[in-house]
Amino acid sequence: MSDTFRFKLDDEPGRLAALRRYGILDTDPEKDFDDIVALVKSIFSVPYAAVTLIDADRQWMKAAVGMAPMECARDDSFCMHTIRGLEPLSVESALDDPRFIDNPFVTSATHIRSYLGAPLTTPDGYNIGALCILGTEPRVFTEADKAVLVNFSKVVVSQMELRQAATRDALTGAMTRRNFEDQMADMVSGDRSGSLILLDVDHFKSINDTFGHPAGDEVLREVVGRLMACIRSGDCVGRVGGEEFALLLPEASANKATVMAERLRRAVMQDPLAALENQRITISLGVAERRDGETAEAWLKRADEALYEAKRTGRNQVVQAA
Amino acid sequence: MEKPSLEVVEEEVARALSVADPLPNDLKAVFERHCDNLVKLARSLEAAGMDSETIRSAVATLLKTYESDLLKVIEARL
Structure with a gap:
């Protein structure tokens, strides 16, 4: 199976439909996702970690640690850049990256300087959001760091699949x-x-x-x-x-x-x-x-x-x- | 001698999978994928130099939460 077939990076309507099928936007916090971001924060020793979902014009957080879950404009989101690719996005120094130098999370008191995000890729190939860590100091991310975050992002997706299974008819796979x-x-x-x-x-x-x-x-x-x-x-x-x-x-x-x-x-x-x-x-x-x-x-x-x-x-x- | 962390993780995941047989096929497939992801996560944590206790604790936490959610899904379908 080719990557072109598996990953649908240019199909925004399909991506949004995939996101909506999970029925997770604007839902209450859930322990399983909170546990994952807490583990990620601890393992990477960063001030912030989050599970983000990229909607049509906003980024919404299913879980966050180090800050309250919130939403922001899609254009202000680091993860919006992550979902455009197949690989993790690493920003080692936001002040040296023209995409983020004027970003409100960089210029405000949040003081973000480094970011690593792994896309949340659904089994049918859509990047619906990201699992990310953010730091207040520049940081070099190793290939091992990226591999760990990618594997955590897969755990997030399999957790979302279980959540979705509750909404599926067991016999046919259609929605309940x-x-x-x-x-x-x-x-x-x-x-x-x-x-x-x-x-x-x-x-x-x-x-x-x-x-x-x-x-x-x-x-x-x-x-x-x-x-x-x-x-x-x-x-x-x-x-x-x-x-x-x-x-x-x-x-x-x-x-x-x-x-x-x-x-x-x-x-x-x-x-x-x-x-x-x-x-x-x-x-x-x-x-x-x-x-x-x-x-x-x-x-x-x-x-x-x-x-x-x-x-x-x-x-x-x-x-x-x- | 203490078992290597990966071996413990794989045993823990195998234990969880051993009780998955009565699950409906769709849930079984989702659960098996999750367990596979946990084993890959454990391997990547080990490759990143994490200590055994951190790896075991992380996987145990994730597995426990997932099993609890799985029960809720089964109950919701009854």
Whole structure:
């Protein structure tokens, strides 16, 4: 696998979507991350250490030691430079580095003079933030120092993965209903545009009755796998009922979402399933674009009505809400 | 004679992994990756000249916190 494939340094929308999928921004402090920065501070003997996350226009700290966790403008962040690369960023003397000489953390009473940051790289290749140490004196960082910080940054990411696992359906890997509803609520509270697709596996009860529940479970896993292969970065897939799934498509119009829904329908029915003795399955889908000012409940209800219409009028089809 | 720190860390991680069998596959994979990261961290700390006690203590702290979080995730799914 090439680095070009694994690391997506130029895909800012995908990077932000990856960050949001962790659902960690603006959450309360947590002991696991606090423990990591405390260890890092102690091991490197520095005054400050932090886990930072780089949002669209700000840096937000999940954990910090030596200072209160805070946020600052993205342009003022050292870690913003770290996430642009694959390797740790080392600043041995901020006063000699034109990128940081006028930085407010250098010129203010914080008096930062040295920095070492390792990117927090997600398993799908996005740098969503950094684990960093900051010092008030110039300092030369060795290759061994960098290796230690990189390995700590991997521990931070695996801790974040565990945190995220709590929000995933164990059978299919889709978001849990609760997490999916949180994503919808975020969109609604930010008054962002987008579309919702609700879909249901046709004749699922009959699949379970005929082939058994293990085969039914395999069908659900396969459906989610095929959905995941079709969606854009930034889209979300959630399991919102037994055999019912939902997709959230930020910024997609009703027509774009309907095209996507049709692609999903074809993808699901394209290949026969071994678990069903090589029979194909079909899905029915309802699509609704969010209206201005519409609540999540009302939006979901319109998508559900469109799905009901798709089922009622023959299944294996897409219906767009009025 | 005292065991080398890396050996102790690897034993500790192996002990943790030995109870991972009943975990759902997705959590097992995440836990195994975390343990792998802890072993790599221990090796890099040793290469950086850290003393045995610091390495053992760091890994024990991280492992203990993680196991506690893992239990919370399992409980949340029940």
